[in-house]
Amino acid sequence: FDTPAEGIREVTESKIDWQSVTTGDADGVVFDVEGSKETRIVFTTDILQRTVSLETLKVGPVTVDAGGVDMKVVFEMAPIGVGREARMKFKDDNAPKGTHPYWIRVTQTDGAKGWVSPFYVTVI
Template sequence: DVQAQFDAPGTLYYDNPALDYPTPPEGIETREAMMGDIVHLPEGGAQLNVDIQAAAPVERVDIFNGRDLIETIRPYTQEDLGGRIRVHWEGAEYRGRFRQVIWDGTAHVQDNEIVRAEAFNFFNPEKVLEQTSSTALKWMSLTTGNFGGFDMWVKDAWGGTLKIETPLVQCGVPLEEIGLEDEMFDKSGLLPRFLKIFRLPDENPHRKVSFQRKIDLRDDRDNAIYIRLTQEDGTRAWTSPIYVCRTI
């Protein structure tokens, strides 16, 4: 559930007030809004109230205003992290045919051991993740705007170095530098294409997430406020925006 509360009265419209109707749509006074609502708020601030009950552990929740990422919220902290490393790749070459990005690759750890590994969003049955030794993985994967990757549990949570080789990204990262925030390797072209590495708790129990956030509203354009939920199993969900405008 996603709702907004306002500290000044606004006007809620059931039709877009910016469109040229024969008769302008009428609004009603409000101090709150839900997904899909259009609110004219000439002044005052907004608070976003979010309550999530997910089908799988929550990896992160992103808050957006239009295309701008406002904040990323995780239900766990740096102190909760363990020996599980997530490697995530995502993107497309361009819109339309032949948009696929090939992510076939290998991972090696130096001065450490891989205890086990699990893939997510490997949709093609012939494209799999394999552990070839105690220190190496290989896989075949592609994306067409979606994302995939794997989790890797290592014997020494903070020791050694992880090396990744794919056609698009080649990188090496000391495990002691992999934490809560994404280690990003951006190879975007016409569309986003990137690989990121970050750390997760060994076991993530968080399927329920609730929070409140103050939202800074833009005066120069409409504010389309929404969230994107990412679950550990590779599922993503977006809410419909709450539209808040300073002028109409």
């Protein structure tokens, strides 16, 4: 959380209540859930209410548009494992001739980011 006014307000066996304000940055919570196929996560804010099943999250992330520019809520399972490596492939088919900078950024499970300084590729 970004300020002392934000954070976890209440935790019970079936509920986590938190206060969070975001102004363009990503905010989130990570929590453990024990449940069956019927278990649901109910997410409620002043502008959005959504229910998502654990079974649906096992298939993949659920992204919900929250209105506004780039405002969204993403429900997803945390990846299993340590994850000290990341691999990717990227091909820029439209790069004109010349030297171009590229950056790589990763977002970790806890929301922290890592990135490389620009590296340069020359298209001949």
